[in-house]
Amino acid sequence: MSCAELSAGIGHVWRLASQRVDRLDARFLLQHVSGCTLAELIAHPERELSAEQADRFDGLVSRREAGEPLAYLLGTAFFCGLEFAVSPAVLIPRPETEVLVEQSRRRVQELLQMRCQEQVQSRALACIAPRIVDLGTGSGIVAIMLARLCPTAELTAVDVSVAALYVARANAVRHGVQIRFLEGDWYASLGKERFDLIVSNPPYVADGDLHLQQDGLPFEPRLALSDGVVGGDGLGCIRTLIDGAKNHLFPGGWMFIEHGYDQAVQTRELLHAAGFTDVDSWCDGAAIERVSGGRQPPGNPRNFSKL
Numbered sequence: 001m002s003c004a005e006l007s008a009g010i011g012h013v014w015r016l017a018s019q020r021v022d023r024l025d026a027r028f029l030l031q032h033v034s035g036c037t038l039a040e041l042i043a044h045p046e047r048e049l050s051a052e053q054a055d056r057f058d059g060l061v062s063r064r065e066a067g068e069p070l071a072y073l074l075g076t077a078f079f080c081g082l083e084f085a086v087s088p089a090v091l092i093p094r095p096e097t098e099v100l101v102e103q104s105r106r107r108v109q110e111l112l113q114m115r116c117q118e119q120v121q122s123r124a125l126a127c128i129a130p131r132i133v134d135l136g137t138g139s140g141i142v143a144i145m146l147a148r149l150c151p152t153a154e155l156t157a158v159d160v161s162v163a164a165l166y167v168a169r170a171n172a173v174r175h176g177v178q179i180r181f182l183e184g185d186w187y188a189s190l191g192k193e194r195f196d197l198i199v200s201n202p203p204y205v206a207d208g209d210l211h212l213q214q215d216g217l218p219f220e221p222r223l224a225l226s227d228g229v230v231g232g233d234g235l236g237c238i239r240t241l242i243d244g245a246k247n248h249l250f251p252g253g254w255m256f257i258e259h260g261y262d263q264a265v266q267t268r269e270l271l272h273a274a275g276f277t278d279v280d281s282w283c284d285g286a287a288i289e290r291v292s293g294g295r296q297p298p299g300n301p302r303n304f305s306k307l
C-alpha cells in the first residue's frame, strides 16, 4: 500500500487490505495497530492512522499475506473462551485440545468427590489435593485451564523449551493461577514424584506429513509438532510418555494424551501394553478420536505418608 493509500482513513485502509488478506484478518490487524474497536472502525472510517501505525499495519498485512498465522501477528489466541499470549516459541491453541481439558477435568472432579467421601469417613481434617502434571505445556493453556477449573488441584507444568515456559508463566499470571513450572524433557525434571493425573498434548505429526507444510504450520515450532524421527509414525513422544507413566502415577491415577487423527488405535494399544485399564478414546468437534487415556490399576488409597 502506498503512503497516500495508508493515510486515506481506516475504512479505506481496511478495504484495501481486504484485497490482500482475509477481511476479518485485516480487521483484527487494523484494530490491533490502531487500538480502535469495531464500532469505531465502522463509525469513523475517516480516522487516520499515524505514519508509524500505517507502517506497522502494512508490515503485518505483508506477513499475513506470506502465510504467517494471525495469532503470532496479534500475539494472542483464544482457548476455552479465554485469551492467551502466544509467540512463535509455542504452538497456537487448537480447539480440539479442549477435549483433553474436559476429560481431565471430569476425572479430577470424580477424584475429588471420592476424596471428600473418604475424608468424611475417616474424619480427616483436609482432603488431599489432586496432583496434576502437564507435560510439554507450551503456552500453558492446558495447565492453566485445569488450574482454573480445579482450584484445589496442585498443578505442575513441564516444557523443554525455556522460551515456551516464558510464555506459559506470563499466561499463568494473566489468568491468576498458581502453577509450578519446570524445565525438562518429559519426566526428566520430576525425579520420583507421582501424580494423580498426567496430561499431555505432545508433538505427534509424522515427520513427512504434508500437513507440516500447510496452514501456517511452517511458522510453528517444529519441536512442538513432530518428534523429528525421519520416516517415523509420529508416535515417538507418545511412547515415551506412556512408558514413563507407571513411575509417575499414583495407583489408580489417570493419563490423557492428545494425538493425531489416525493414532487412536495405536495409542490405545500402547496404553493397554503399559498395563493401563479403562482405556478409551474421545472425539473432538469433528468427530475424530483425538484424545486417548487410561488408568493405572488402583492400589491402596493414597495417604499423606506416600506423598
Ligand code: GLN
Pocket (backbone or CB within 6 Å): 091, 094, 201, 202, 203, 204, 205, 211, 217, 224, 225, 226
Ligand atoms: N493438532 C495439531 C495439528 O495437526 C498438532 C498438534 C500437536 O502436534 N500436538 O496441526
